[in-house]
Amino acid sequence: MDKKSSKTAIETRIYDSTKELADAVAGAFKADSMEARKKGKKFFVALSGGRTPRAVYERLAREPYRSEIPWADIHIFWGDERCVPRGHPDSNFNMARDSLLEQISIPQNNIHRMRGEERPDQEAERYSLEIINTVPDSDVGIPRFDWIFLGLGRDGHTASLFPGASSLEETERLCVSAVDPESGKKRLTLTLPVINNAGRVLFLVTGKDKADIVAEILTAEKGKKSYPASLVAPTAGLLELYLDDSAASSIKSS
Ligand code: 6PG
Numbered sequence: 486m487d488k489k490s491s492k493t494a495i496e497t498r499i500y501d502s503t504k505e506l507a508d509a510v511a512g513a514f515k516a517d518s519m520e521a522r523k524k525g526k527k528f529f530v531a532l533s534g535g536r537t538p539r540a541v542y543e544r545l546a547r548e549p550y551r552s553e554i555p556w557a558d559i560h561i562f563w564g565d566e567r568c569v570p571r572g573h574p575d576s577n578f579n580m581a582r583d584s585l586l587e588q589i590s591i592p593q594n595n596i597h598r599m600r601g602e603e604r605p606d607q608e609a610e611r612y613s614l615e616i617i618n619t620v621p622d623s624d625v626g627i628p629r630f631d632w633i634f635l636g637l638g639r640d641g642h643t644a645s646l647f648p649g650a651s652s653l654e655e656t657e658r659l660c661v662s663a664v665d666p667e668s669g670k671k672r673l674t675l676t677l678p679v680i681n682n683a684g685r686v687l688f689l690v691t692g693k694d695k696a697d698i699v700a701e702i703l704t705a706e707k708g709k710k711s712y713p714a715s716l717v718a719p720t721a722g723l724l725e726l727y728l729d730d731s732a733a734s735s736i737k738s739s
Pocket residue numbers: 533534535536537538565566567577635636637638642643644645
């Protein structure tokens with residue numbers, strides 16, 4: 486069971502282990518996707534790269550989720566991707582394919598890959614259109630993902646929204662090119678307008694190396710948005726932070 490911490494604008498859920506965290510997220514994913522199916526709706530999700538998201542995908546690829554989640558009604562997008570050739574080990578698509586997509590029966594047309602091998606700016610434009618043509622708008626005229634998974638970097642980046650990047654100021658485009666300041670490598674990323682329009686945004690964060698950034702983000706005085714991850718604030722959706730004990734070790738749990 487998660488040990489609820491104090492409820493702020495973000496719902497923080499703390500688990501003893503990555504396994505427990507992954508089980509909890511997989512259970513919630515099944516519940517929400519089946520709820521959508523009951524209403525005759527498709528379910529739109531954007532996956533993240535990263536260590537903890539991978540653990541969740543691996544859990545979704547096993548029973549009972551493998552066979553009980555209505556994968557045929559689920560459309561899978563990515564929150565970000567590295568600009569690398571197809572098949573490159575750094576690709577977030579390849580990570581999701583190996584950890585989840587190859588283990589479930591989901592129509593190929595439901596898988597919307599960011600083409601990291603294409604010219605970044607052209608692909609960002611194409612991908613924005615693919616989202617617009619597939620994901621229904623909410624009442625503010627922006628496509629609304631049901632779920633968006635996010636990781637958290639030690640520098641407070643999320644998706645491929647890095648500190649100080651111009652992509653943080655983007656108000657129109659849904660997907661833009663980006664540069665990882667550490668490696669200088671190009672990336673593609675969803676922008677804050679579409680992330681903050683999602684129904685449910687889940688940060689998936691484990692490991693002692695994330696404890697400081699988690700504490701900084703959760704304890705920053707109100708309004709001090711000094712990290713990209715701090716700018717994630719769904720206007721009408723649910724914002725959750727899933728942590729294991731190690732990543733939560735610098736915050737007080739109530
Ligand atoms: C990526 C991710 C990125 C990642 C964080 C955390 O493409 O790398 O989208 O935002 O989620 O860097 O990664 P870890 O969970 O592996 O530390």
